[in-house]
Amino acid sequence: MNKTNASRPLAERAAAVAPEVSGLESPSTALWRYLALMGLAGLPLVFLAKDPYWLNIIAFTYLMGGLAAAWNIIGGFGGQFSLGHGVFFGIGAYATAVGTTTYGASPWLIMVPAALAAAAVSMLISWPTFRLRGPFFAIATMAFNEVAFVLANHFDSFTGGPRGIMIPFKAGFANMIFKERWQYAVLMFAFVALVIGVSVWLRRSRLGYYLLAVREDEDAARACGIDVLAIKLKGMALSAFLTAMGGTLFTMYLRFIDPPTLFTLQDVGVKFALLSLIGGVGTVAGPLLGAALIVPFENFLRAELANALPGINLAILGLLMVLAALFMKRGVVGAFEDLVAWVKRKFGGRS
Amino acid sequence: MDQILNVLVMGLLLGGVYGLVSVGLNLIFGTVRIVNFAQGELVMFGMYGSYYAYNMLGMSPYVSVFLVAPAVGLLGVLIQRLVIQPLHNESNMQIFATFGLLMMFQNIMLAFTRGEARSVGGDFGTVVIEIGDIKIGAVRLLTFVITTAITIGLHLFLTRTITGKSVRAVTQDKRAARTMGINVEKTFLMTFGIGAALAGLAGVMLTPIYSITPGVGGNFILAAFAVVVLGGLGSVWGAYLGGLIVGVVEAFAGYYIDPALRHAIWFLIFLVVLIIRPAGLMGQVGAEEVGFREQN
Numbered sequence: 001m002n003k004t005n006a007s008r009p010l011a012e013r014a015a016a017v018a019p020e021v022s023g024l025e026s027p028s029t030a031l032w033r034y035l036a037l038m039g040l041a042g043l044p045l046v047f048l049a050k051d052p053y054w055l056n057i058i059a060f061t062y063l064m065g066g067l068a069a070a071w072n073i074i075g076g077f078g079g080q081f082s083l084g085h086g087v088f089f090g091i092g093a094y095a096t097a098v099g100t101t102t103y104g105a106s107p108w109l110i111m112v113p114a115a116l117a118a119a120a121v122s123m124l125i126s127w128p129t130f131r132l133r134g135p136f137f138a139i140a141t142m143a144f145n146e147v148a149f150v151l152a153n154h155f156d157s158f159t160g161g162p163r164g165i166m167i168p169f170k171a172g173f174a175n176m177i178f179k180e181r182w183q184y185a186v187l188m189f190a191f192v193a194l195v196i197g198v199s200v201w202l203r204r205s206r207l208g209y210y211l212l213a214v215r216e217d218e219d220a221a222r223a224c225g226i227d228v229l230a231i232k233l234k235g236m237a238l239s240a241f242l243t244a245m246g247g248t249l250f251t252m253y254l255r256f257i258d259p260p261t262l263f264t265l266q267d268v269g270v271k272f273a274l275l276s277l278i279g280g281v282g283t284v285a286g287p288l289l290g291a292a293l294i295v296p297f298e299n300f301l302r303a304e305l306a307n308a309l310p311g312i313n314l315a316i317l318g319l320l321m322v323l324a325a326l327f328m329k330r331g332v333v334g335a336f337e338d339l340v341a342w343v344k345r346k347f348g349g350r351s
Numbered sequence: 352m353d354q355i356l357n358v359l360v361m362g363l364l365l366g367g368v369y370g371l372v373s374v375g376l377n378l379i380f381g382t383v384r385i386v387n388f389a390q391g392e393l394v395m396f397g398m399y400g401s402y403y404a405y406n407m408l409g410m411s412p413y414v415s416v417f418l419v420a421p422a423v424g425l426l427g428v429l430i431q432r433l434v435i436q437p438l439h440n441e442s443n444m445q446i447f448a449t450f451g452l453l454m455m456f457q458n459i460m461l462a463f464t465r466g467e468a469r470s471v472g473g474d475f476g477t478v479v480i481e482i483g484d485i486k487i488g489a490v491r492l493l494t495f496v497i498t499t500a501i502t503i504g505l506h507l508f509l510t511r512t513i514t515g516k517s518v519r520a521v522t523q524d525k526r527a528a529r530t531m532g533i534n535v536e537k538t539f540l541m542t543f544g545i546g547a548a549l550a551g552l553a554g555v556m557l558t559p560i561y562s563i564t565p566g567v568g569g570n571f572i573l574a575a576f577a578v579v580v581l582g583g584l585g586s587v588w589g590a591y592l593g594g595l596i597v598g599v600v601e602a603f604a605g606y607y608i609d610p611a612l613r614h615a616i617w618f619l620i621f622l623v624v625l626i627i628r629p630a631g632l633m634g635q636v637g638a639e640e641v642g643f644r645e646q647n
Contacts, residue, residue, distance in 0.1 A: 051425040085367075129625075134442045135445070138446050139386075139576050139580070139625075140625050140626075143622055145612065146615075146618055150614050150618070154611045154615070202454070214596065263452075266622065309462035310466055311457070312458060314458040315458035315462065318450075318452065318455030318457075318458065322451035322455065325434075326448065
């Protein structure tokens with residue numbers, strides 16, 4: 001405690017002051033909490049490893065949880081409500097599909113360069129749009145998503161256009177194509193563990209604090225000497241990078257992509273935001289929690305109701321969105337925190 | 352030359368359609384700054400209303416509009432009261448909630464109609480007026496005239512009537528408006544209602560030329576946002592102009608470049624305007640921030 005050199009990271013210094021005041025736990029506590037969360041998230045995989053129906057849902061839950069957590073970096077921590085993450089998702093997906101089918105490259109080798117390309121594109125298109133605030137930013141990102149949809153349909157020599165791209169089944173680790181469902185589930189679990197890990201790190205890093213400051217009050221953040229645009233761009237690039245990685249995994253799991261699967265707003269761009277919102281926007285665990293609730297629920301609705309009444313599953317999801325926006329603005333995590341605070345007030349006494 | 356003129360007329364008439372679809376949103380988003388993604392679905396409800404009125408009651412769209420538009424307006428009032436008003440300072444949550452409404456409305460209609468496209472029969476859509484070499488669809492011309500009439504009416508309403516002035520006052524400064532004795536909530540309710548009714552009206556007017564599907568709103572919603580932002584938020588004539596620009600750009604791009612790319616091109620124009628001049632062509636500079644600055 002007596003060493004108060006300014007070169008120590010902000011998070012560390014804040015933690016050293018008083019954990020209760022700064023709201024930040026020590027690095028080892030954070031690590032343990034992260035491991036506990038991922039352990040909990042991994043349980044269904046262990047228990048249902050023999051059931052292909054559930055494994056499919058579990059793998060998809062991990063993937064969507066990871067993608068929602070990636071969106072949450074800029075949308076939740078940074079407060080920049082992007083509806084255009086389908087663009088980055090699509091870059092990852094198309095790079096993977098074209099790279100594997102046309103050039104015979106391994107998806108493992110494509111994943112990182114594609115993610116870097118998505119990060120570069122995200123900075124390029126966000127640089128002008130970050131001038132816009134609130135709903136204008138959301139609408140502009142949505143327009144980018146539509147442009148990407150039109151372009152993907154149009155340049156069919158590269159993307160296959162509306163016919164899409166089919167990746168032939170050639171099982172093998174190098175091809176990222178597996179015979180067993182549980183292998184995919186493990187892969188998706190690794191992805192969500194990575195993204196949540198990045199979120200945990202970010203939440204304790206200087207960049208993370210700057211993002212929160214920008215979200216809370218852009219003008220005040222600027223007055224504090226934060227380069228708002230640079231911070232937003234960094235957050236967006238990180239978010240886009242992870243989203244594109246998710247695009248690669250999605251492509252190798254489905255082995256078929258076409259413009260509607262990649263750019264339909266309610267399945268992609270808005271879905272990432274929806275999962276974060278349901279779970280708790282701007283929290284580390286929220287996006288995964290949202291995915292764990294919504295993805296199986298959606299599967300259930302589709303299986304039970306969609307045959308009887310087409311579209312009714314999406315209508316129920318829409319209703320859920322409205323209700324969440326109205327009554328659960330801070331998501332399940334927020335509701336849980338409120339409950340804990342209420343219990344403490346009620347039964348904690350004056351201590 | 353004739354070709355250019357033909358494409359131009361086609362574009363202007365298409366612009367009339369976009370303008371008509373956008374007037375409601377211009378009031379809702381442009382004037383009272385509510386991000387309503389479900390606006391296209393209100394147009395869709397107008398279209399289905401017109402369809403059922405025609406099929407069950409034998410009403411022509413030009414009669415049933417007096418029934419359908421107020422009904423959609425009433426739905427708008429309900430949306431405003433139940434969903435938007437509790438979220439009035441949270442534009443991100445408004446985006447969410449109205450997108451949820453979009454999914455709800457669209458898919459309820461999908462479940463209800465089982466996804467079959469409908470269209471209003473009769474020969475409204477087939478009458479063509481010929482002037483020289485230029486062919487003009489009568490319905491499209493009528494749509495254009497109606498758009499113009501509504502724009503004039505809305506302009507007069509917002510500038511000449513005391514109610515319209517109170518709408519503008521609420522946009523600029525809610526707190527000051529309240530101290531002047533304006534009922535802010537009631538003004539919002541009314542504005543949203545009128546905006547929704549105009550969407551319903553647009554839907555009815557489009558039934559003779561568009562086939563009706565549950566997803567038809569998706570064709571209009573981004574176009575409408577583009578028109579409203581392009582023209583200038585809250586500027587009635589700006590939205591009119593914005594509609595014409597989008598229509599003409601789409602027609603020319605579709606004819607001379609590639610029909611598949613026409614949407615991408617006007618999205619790009621929209622993005623450029625949004626970035627260079629977010630206040631739009633005819634909006635006041637800084638207008639994009641008005642109504643979002645305030646906290647109460």
